[in-house]
Amino acid sequence: MKISTKGRYGLTIMIELAKKHGEGPISLKSIAQANELSEHYLEQLVAPLRNAGLVKSIRGAYGGYVLANEPSKITAGDIIRVLEGPITLVEGIEDEEPAKRELWIRIRDAIKTVLDNTTVEDLANHSGDVNESDAYMFYI
Template sequence: MKITTKGRYGLTITLELARQIGTGPTSLRSIAEKKNLSEHYLEQLIGPLRNAGIVKSIRGAHGGYILNADPSEITAGDIIRTLEGPIVLVESMEDEEAAQRELWTIMRDAVRNVLDNTTLADLLANESKSEPDDGYMFYI
């Protein structure tokens, strides 16, 4: 299974909306500019996310998009499945011999487990842990 830019940018959109909770709707233009992405491409991705109930659109002059649930309730698996389809590592596993089929099943289930147990809130929490500490300056 290869996660394409659809899945990656879908996570980018929803993470940015999660960061903006409480500040009102966020435009795709602002996300595109901030992340240096194509606004047109993000527009193609937001439709399926809206149809799946992950995001909600707000109309008007100050409109844009907001998450339709708390970041702790939206998993990476929700977003990836919406934009990429089912999580499948090997096509036609039933054609494989039993030993290989078992391996592919274990791997598929592990990937599903990670995606389904990682929320947007988890990703944001990990993001703050990986920020470099700006308290020290080193010179060489």
């Protein structure tokens, strides 16, 4: 499974809305400008998010978009499934030999676990600091 720009930019929209949650509607134009993205492309992505009940649109001069639920209740998995479809790693898994099928299922389930246990609130509150144990240092 490869996450396309649809999934990546959809997460961006939702993270930006989570950061401003409770402050009123946010325009796609401001999200596009802040992240150097195409406003037109974001408009295409927000429609399925709205249809899935993840965001609400507010009309008018001071309109825009707001999260339809608390940021802690919306997961990355919710967003990725709406924009990318079901989370699958390998097509035709039922035709694989049992050992390989088990591997693909375990990998798929691990990905689902991460996506379904990561909320938009988690992503919005992430400081961006890298833990030293996660960083690599190379010496020449």
